[in-house]
Amino acid sequence: MLFRVAEGVGGKVLGATRSLGRMGIFLAAAVWNAVVPPYRGRDILKQIHFFGVKSLFVIVLTAAFTGMVLSLQGYYTLRKFGSEGLLGAAVALSLIRELGPVLTALMVTGRAGSALAAEIGIMRIGEQIDSLETMGVDPVRFLVAPRMVAALVSIPLLTAIFDVVGIYGGYLVGVKLLGLDAGHYFGHMKTSVESADVVNGVWKSLAFSLLIAWVCTFKGFFTERGAEGVSRATTSAVVISSVLVLIGDYILTSVLL
Amino acid sequence: MRLVGVDKILDGKKVLDNIDLDIPRKRITAIIGLSGAGKSVLLKHMIGLLQPDRGQVLLDGVDLFHLSRKGLYETRRRFGMLFQSGALFDSLDVFENVAFPLREKTMLGEPQIRERVHVILRKVGLEEAGEKFPDELSGGMVRRVALARAMVMEPEIILFDEPTTGLDPIIRNSILNLICRMFQDHKFTMVMISHDIPDIFHWCHHVVVVHGGKVIEAGPPEDVRNSVNPFVRQLVQGDIHGPVQLM
Numbered sequence: 001m002l003f004r005v006a007e008g009v010g011g012k013v014l015g016a017t018r019s020l021g022r023m024g025i026f027l028a029a030a031v032w033n034a035v036v037p038p039y040r041g042r043d044i045l046k047q048i049h050f051f052g053v054k055s056l057f058v059i060v061l062t063a064a065f066t067g068m069v070l071s072l073q074g075y076y077t078l079r080k081f082g083s084e085g086l087l088g089a090a091v092a093l094s095l096i097r098e099l100g101p102v103l104t105a106l107m108v109t110g111r112a113g114s115a116l117a118a119e120i121g122i123m124r125i126g127e128q129i130d131s132l133e134t135m136g137v138d139p140v141r142f143l144v145a146p147r148m149v150a151a152l153v154s155i156p157l158l159t160a161i162f163d164v165v166g167i168y169g170g171y172l173v174g175v176k177l178l179g180l181d182a183g184h185y186f187g188h189m190k191t192s193v194e195s196a197d198v199v200n201g202v203w204k205s206l207a208f209s210l211l212i213a214w215v216c217t218f219k220g221f222f223t224e225r226g227a228e229g230v231s232r233a234t235t236s237a238v239v240i241s242s243v244l245v246l247i248g249d250y251i252l253t254s255v256l257l
Numbered sequence: 258m259r260l261v262g263v264d265k266i267l268d269g270k271k272v273l274d275n276i277d278l279d280i281p282r283k284r285i286t287a288i289i290g291l292s293g294a295g296k297s298v299l300l301k302h303m304i305g306l307l308q309p310d311r312g313q314v315l316l317d318g319v320d321l322f323h324l325s326r327k328g329l330y331e332t333r334r335r336f337g338m339l340f341q342s343g344a345l346f347d348s349l350d351v352f353e354n355v356a357f358p359l360r361e362k363t364m365l366g367e368p369q370i371r372e373r374v375h376v377i378l379r380k381v382g383l384e385e386a387g388e389k390f391p392d393e394l395s396g397g398m399v400r401r402v403a404l405a406r407a408m409v410m411e412p413e414i415i416l417f418d419e420p421t422t423g424l425d426p427i428i429r430n431s432i433l434n435l436i437c438r439m440f441q442d443h444k445f446t447m448v449m450i451s452h453d454i455p456d457i458f459h460w461c462h463h464v465v466v467v468h469g470g471k472v473i474e475a476g477p478p479e480d481v482r483n484s485v486n487p488f489v490r491q492l493v494q495g496d497i498h499g500p501v502q503l504m
Contacts, residue, residue: 078297134336135333135362136362138326
């Protein structure tokens with residue numbers, strides 16, 4: 001009995017270790033192929049369009065409403081302390097330090113990460129990845145590296161757009177709806193937000209980009225067992241990426257603060 | 258090509274068991290056997306898609322699995338492979354699917370690529386289908402495009418994984434005729450997994466029978482057809498009575 005329990009636990013630990021090792025090797029191969037020429041410029045541009053341009057609408061929409069609700073909540077909270085003039089600073093700091101990078105990463109995971117895992121997963125079960133191998137084309141260089149570079153370029157830019165649109169959404173509610181002075185809204189923002197806040201936001205965004213591209217391409221690349229496997233890979237890609245973004249956010253915030 | 262003592266275990270099951278096999282050069286070799294006998298796994302070892310747990314896969318005396326990754330990719334330029342599903346790229350049209358290896362692995366200019374793709378598409382009778390996408394093609398057309406893509410680099414060795422499975426008899430014969438015509442024109446070394454028994458005995462030069470992960474018979478078609486091995490006899494005759502009882 002005891003032996004069987006130990007065997008079960010040991011098997012699970014070994015499986016997890018093997019899986020982590022495989023993920024590490026996969027990431028190293030992807031980074032190597034992204035860094036070492038020849039570069040696949042056209043594929044990278046195509047993927048930037050997929051990650052960036054096609055996610056723009058959902059990012060703008062999410063950012064606008066996030067900024068608006070932040071402003072609404074922030075205004076009534078700050079008014080209790082007679083500090084509603086600090087609303088602009090509160091909205092901007094919340095967005096730039098936390099909500100911009102995190103919500104952009106979560107939205108991109110939902111929109112592009114899931115599609116990425118499904119696309120590569122379908123290529124795997126349809127033997128298209130094997131077909132690349134037989135033609136002497138490295139599938140990591142062809143499929144994974146361009147997507148990783150595209151994510152690293154697109155997601156920080158989307159985060160910047162998220163921040164700007166969110167701040168403007170907060171402005172619409174705080175200034176146009178609730179009657180706060182526009183000078184106060186932007187003035188306090190200017191004195192409170194430091195370049196370190198922006199830089200930290202960029203670091204977070206870059207880390208999340210790598211995480212999303214890594215997890216989603218990995219899950220797609222090692223899809224097994226038909227349509228059900230693709231569905232499982234897509235779901236786990238989104239769930240794992242999202243959870244890792246939130247855990248990563250806490251760790252990065254602790255380190256960067 | 259030669260396989261020496263190849264073993265492979267997948268999901269705890271021994272799929273290949275001490276396989277020793279010679280593939281004759283510039284001949285058509287057919288691999289036959291029941292479904293699940295290990296034929297596709299065997300084919301994937303020949304091109305280095307799967308690595309044996311033990312044994313060697315030798316091409317001109319060089320073990321594929323002693324090559325560097327770059328060396329293996331270079332060696333694969335000598336191969337073409339046609340997958341059972343066709344494995345065409347969904348996002349590319351027929352022309353681009355066939356042009357893909359030329360764009361990726363050669364320095365040819367656009368006019369030369371266009372010329373070569375048109376020539377090969379004409380050979381497989383699909384010159385007019387260049388702008389169609391894989392989901393707009395019939396099963397037979399998919400196999401022909403896959404055949405064109407496998408041959409466009411003019412490889413020395415072409416591997417076919419059940420090129421005619423699931424096709425109606427007319428399309429199946431047209432694909433087999435096409436393969437034979439290609440062989441006569443180019444004298445590739447061809448290795449083909451097939452269930453087209455007894456038809457394959459008419460047009461292949463060498464037959465390999467795989468059962469339970471082992472090669473149980475290999476030789477010229479006539480020898481295999483006249484084998485005294487009861488399993489081979491059952492397989493060749495398609496008899497429901499014999500050593501293999503499915504029901």
